[in-house]
Amino acid sequence: MRFFSDNAAPAHPKVLEAIAAANRIDTAYDGDEWSQRLDGAFSDLFGTQVRAFWVTTGTAANCLALAALCPPYRSILCHKDAHIEVDEAGAPGFFTGGAKLTLLEGEGAKLTPATVAAACDRIRNDVHQVQPAVLSITNATEYGLVYRAAEVAALGALAMERKLALHMDGARLANALATTGENIGDTTWRAGVDALSFGFVKNGGLNAECLVVFRSDLADEIAVRRKRAGHLLSKGRYLAAQLLAMLEDGLWLENACLANAAARTLAQAAPDRLIYPVEANELFVRATAEEAARLRGQGFDFYDWGPGEIRLVTSWDSSREDVQRLGEAIASL
């Protein structure tokens, strides 16, 4: 019974069907009919004209966006626990040509306008210090917290004031929106987001993520950077088809709702052990090494987060029975 990572979950059957349906001859790269439909499909979803680029990893989506938004000699403000800092092997430095990540504090990996403003104020405006160019936030955060649309908008307003571009790592944006119920446009471009890494793989996709670009002036550069980074697949139709399948009938939101519901069920089983409120599909739970061992002994698989802490992640396919069993197991620790 795996609560290890939503990356470990299988692909949704409709995604596999879409791949099979795309299995015929077509133009290479992104000239095929599926890829050509992406901009339209995502523009409809967001309620504005966007450019949508399939890529195969969140790291690629994040770092192509950051490279287009941040010159090599400037910096990206992000939380010290942001995925781009902690879990991408230095990819932002690679894609940007050496730009710096300036690390900020914030409970549960969330940033506030005050924190960001203070960080900007600490930087002398001269050639000796690296000037910030981008603010990057993760929604839902690395600790499963959610930015509401108004919170993003407050950061967006500050970013505009400080002449920073705004990037959102939305590896679990679907989970965030499943919780807030807010409009996806309100939570992104209307709040000032310039580029969004929109995650699908953790949410039922097979290997397609989407980089959504709200500023048309960035799109051509990103197209070139995608190719240059080896991320322009020659048979792109198999990625585009996955994304289109996820958008159809709101499968992406439906899957996220399932994952979140499972997480809520678990949360209710152990309200006192939660390190952060459960707002998406991740739980950070206090558990001694002995308790963790006991859970593992019962067949549950998960990640040790730190001393006395474990991480549980649910996904679109978390079975009701497994979740219930784990909830009981935790409750009876």
Add this chain to the structure above:
Amino acid sequence: MRFFSDNAAPAHPKVLEAIAAANRIDTAYDGDEWSQRLDGAFSDLFGTQVRAFWVTTGTAANCLALAALCPPYRSILCHKDAHIEVDEAGAPGFFTGGAKLTLLEGEGAKLTPATVAAACDRIRNDVHQVQPAVLSITNATEYGLVYRAAEVAALGALAMERKLALHMDGARLANALATTGENIGDTTWRAGVDALSFGFVKNGGLNAECLVVFRSDLADEIAVRRKRAGHLLSKGRYLAAQLLAMLEDGLWLENACLANAAARTLAQAAPDRLIYPVEANELFVRATAEEAARLRGQGFDFYDWGPGEIRLVTSWDSSREDVQRLGEAIASL
């Protein structure tokens, strides 16, 4: 009737089946059981211990290899028509951190030891000129010519003498071996190849290529570089499964034989029009703009290569009827 590119061909049914069979929960990244079997499967194929890395594009395979083999301040010797020079958007410069491609001449995009030696001799050995570190060849070449094992070995011997690493872009290595009938180990590591981009996507794969590393000292660095370039997919099992399916029962070689046979059939239809001998699955054919238009009018799709030249590419799924029809159409131009 598409003779545009082997990139346009569909994936082989066995590849799709393998993906479906891998569609269950497993460990993320490359910790899954399919990915864990790759080193063994490719070691068996090559008859030596190798490290095999799935990636999604030939550009990624080529450039991860080049980055590991060439420091930023040195250069890669390659043909002036090499894919890494002409069709990868400058990816070698990106992955290596600014290393240079030094371009060599050679009929049909083939290099000879004499050409390479002369290029080395032209470079002053001082800090002002960029010193070469790698020789990169493409087999089959960009013009569909084939290096026999002995030819690779001659280049390998020169590379060793000149202290150059040897990289092979084997996007169509299967097609080359289908023609030569030579041993894959003899054509690669026994001939001095340090790293091989082994292509599968043009040959029936969906979106998995393989970077095969023959020098164990490079493997850890390549693993990190793959992650850092956003090429470590979180559900890697779907790539590994494709590669294993291609290796099983020699599907990779069987597919290449089919593509080559189709190319030979076409070649026999127009022996006088061929710009290069047909040794793999590509034909470069003399045809006036009017002749090209006439072929297109009959429903054939292909690439205009230059003034008075067209390129025809066959693939594993080229239908016997289409091929025959195109052959007749060319013959009767």
Add this chain to the structure above:
Amino acid sequence: MRFFSDNAAPAHPKVLEAIAAANRIDTAYDGDEWSQRLDGAFSDLFGTQVRAFWVTTGTAANCLALAALCPPYRSILCHKDAHIEVDEAGAPGFFTGGAKLTLLEGEGAKLTPATVAAACDRIRNDVHQVQPAVLSITNATEYGLVYRAAEVAALGALAMERKLALHMDGARLANALATTGENIGDTTWRAGVDALSFGFVKNGGLNAECLVVFRSDLADEIAVRRKRAGHLLSKGRYLAAQLLAMLEDGLWLENACLANAAARTLAQAAPDRLIYPVEANELFVRATAEEAARLRGQGFDFYDWGPGEIRLVTSWDSSREDVQRLGEAIASL
């Protein structure tokens, strides 16, 4: 008797005096009074508002300019014998973050609009091929030929048409102008040059070169890139003072006239041996290995350029006697 390189010449006494005069306490970096006068002094010289950055090498000047003008994913068109290609250890790749040099042919390292246009036309306008962003020319060229203002203007017009920025490597611009007698503004910004590496070290400077930027939108970025490349010296006044001394009373042009006159004298001694017309301070002379040895035996020092070719370079301090002696020695070979 050294005719090896103008780099080997000493600094002009006025340059040393200016350094000594600047040897007092002042603000660090480029906040000192000498550095602060640079923009004004160079703006006066060029007859337009410029930004002037001291640097210590031509490579730094060239590559800071190229980095500001060329994104990492685009290319710089230049002659195949350009200094940036041949003698800067790949520095353009380093400073730009991996941009490519696309090499053009041209007699005596000179480019023509037709050559540049043809090179542009050969590049497919898609994401697979690297699109050019900059045209870089060297004046005087690496073979001592001179672009007249009208020639630069023709290249400038083409560059504008093709949306290319125009960079001039003017390591020996002074020598070019000493020959043409044309206006420095006409030969640079009025002809479309966006950034100029203006050489002083080969022309009597000690270790100060000047990067002159004609587009105000580039200046702030270049200031940051200069610091980031370790080229913002902490006691910049010693560089600025050198440049101001060179500008005073036209010392830069006077020195170049002396060097050119010496070259002309040598040229007249051996008109039949010249590989290129002598338009600046470099001579490329046919001489067998035996002849070269004979000259060396007489105490002359120079560079072997290729089989049967030697390079002679004069400088501001070439003594009349040495020049005469070398001229006679060549004439009597």
Add this chain to the structure above:
Amino acid sequence: MRFFSDNAAPAHPKVLEAIAAANRIDTAYDGDEWSQRLDGAFSDLFGTQVRAFWVTTGTAANCLALAALCPPYRSILCHKDAHIEVDEAGAPGFFTGGAKLTLLEGEGAKLTPATVAAACDRIRNDVHQVQPAVLSITNATEYGLVYRAAEVAALGALAMERKLALHMDGARLANALATTGENIGDTTWRAGVDALSFGFVKNGGLNAECLVVFRSDLADEIAVRRKRAGHLLSKGRYLAAQLLAMLEDGLWLENACLANAAARTLAQAAPDRLIYPVEANELFVRATAEEAARLRGQGFDFYDWGPGEIRLVTSWDSSREDVQRLGEAIASL
């Protein structure tokens, strides 16, 4: 009366004399007789065979060393207030091709083995997190504290244990040694330092710093990287001559003693206001904005370090009278 920065001080007369003495024709780059004597002179000083590279800035020295020691995909451990992090415009990211600085805490910008070990322990050993490759320390630190030889050796032992290279930013190493009186070899290579940025410009030089490399395997790469970064001056003899002048008769140490003595005099005037012990030539002094203004009103020039803090820097030429006057002014605040 400037106590702003030792960068603002003039060059020592002997340095100017050495430049003038080098003002004759010689081989270009570093082939001249002065440059050729550097390795020997510095090897004598350090008591071991070293390679000594002149450069013009501390940033260049630091970052060339870091680039040779740290692959682009790994990280450099340093103090959060280290010059490479705070005041070099992101140059480490540029020179290394995107390596990361991992920032550590420590009183007065000093690091301890315990801090470094703890930082290493926090990094998961997998491809997702950036693995450290280098430890960089500054001696004297950015707050004027000194590492004694034993302290460096303790860090060196840890570095070896953790397979980290050890770099020392010795912009003010002379000042540190003037205080400790310890042997320069004991404080560097015998303590495990692999490469040292040895500062001269703040200590009476004009524009020559020295990168001293204790590992012969790094030297060739650094020579190439220096050229590639535009830091191989064409008339290098004027830099080499400066360094040789500074070494002669121990001028470098003598100058540092003068600067330190001035700092000690100031320290004694205001013992209660000192934020850090004064161990080199920098004082960090508590002073209200009003007090700072009062000092400025009396003609003293210095840097505001933070709210309620000022920085005073003495140098080799600080006049006894100015120092005394400033001491009295502070005492009577």
